[in-house]
């Protein structure tokens with residue numbers, strides 16, 4: 001379980017997030033939405049340990065993130081990140097982009113790529129595949145070490161609607177606690193848990 005307790009954040013003395021408290025159950029899918037500038041990325045960065053809040057605390061299964069002794073190891077082992085831009089390495093092929101972050105075997109990587117319907121692209125380089133396929137490779141890279149948590153910031157910000165739907169459907173099916181920040185309201189389903197931000201406040 002993930003607990004966000006009384007989180008506030010300021011940039012340059014301007015309050016960006018106002019006293020946010022939330023509980024997110026394990027292995028659930030949650031969408032953080034709101035207009036551009038409402039604080040989605042800031043909140044997701046705080047939840048995912050990339051940014052320390054000005055006030056408040058995040059608890060991972062009861063443990064305060066400030067008290068995790070090796071936060072880099074914690075991130076490596078427990079968290080998968082997906083961003084708007086895929087950050088694949090252009091000089092490595094699809095297989096190698098994933099292999100570089102994991103000790104898992106070639107066949108385990110292939111199995112995951114099969115699931116994401118991109119295993120036929122293993123030997124291709126990022127600029128030889130489509131934007132939607134690149135984002136699926138980025139998802140595979142985030143998932144390969146089977147993290148407990150997957151955090152995605154505008155993962156479909158660069159994709160057309162067909163590929164956006166594919167990416168959202170994949171994220172919903174992951175066996176992890178998944179939190180996605182997006183302004184793409186059209187991708188949200190009635191069954192999704194939605195956290196709406198307006199001017200840095202929950203609404």
Ligand SMILES: Nc1ncnc2c1ncn2[C@@H]1O[C@H](COP(=O)(O)OP(=O)(O)O)[C@@H](O)[C@H]1O
Pocket residue numbers: 011012016034035036037038039040041042043
């Ligand atoms: N590094 C930063 N320094 C100063 N202000 C920032 C920084 N990052 C974001 N902000 C401001 O915080 C507010 C919320 O931004 P952000 O969390 O990126 O919102 P969203 O992801 O919903 O568009 C905006 O007003 C933005 O200008």
Ligand SMILES: [Mg+2]
Pocket residue numbers: 040041042153154
């Ligand atoms: Mg953002």
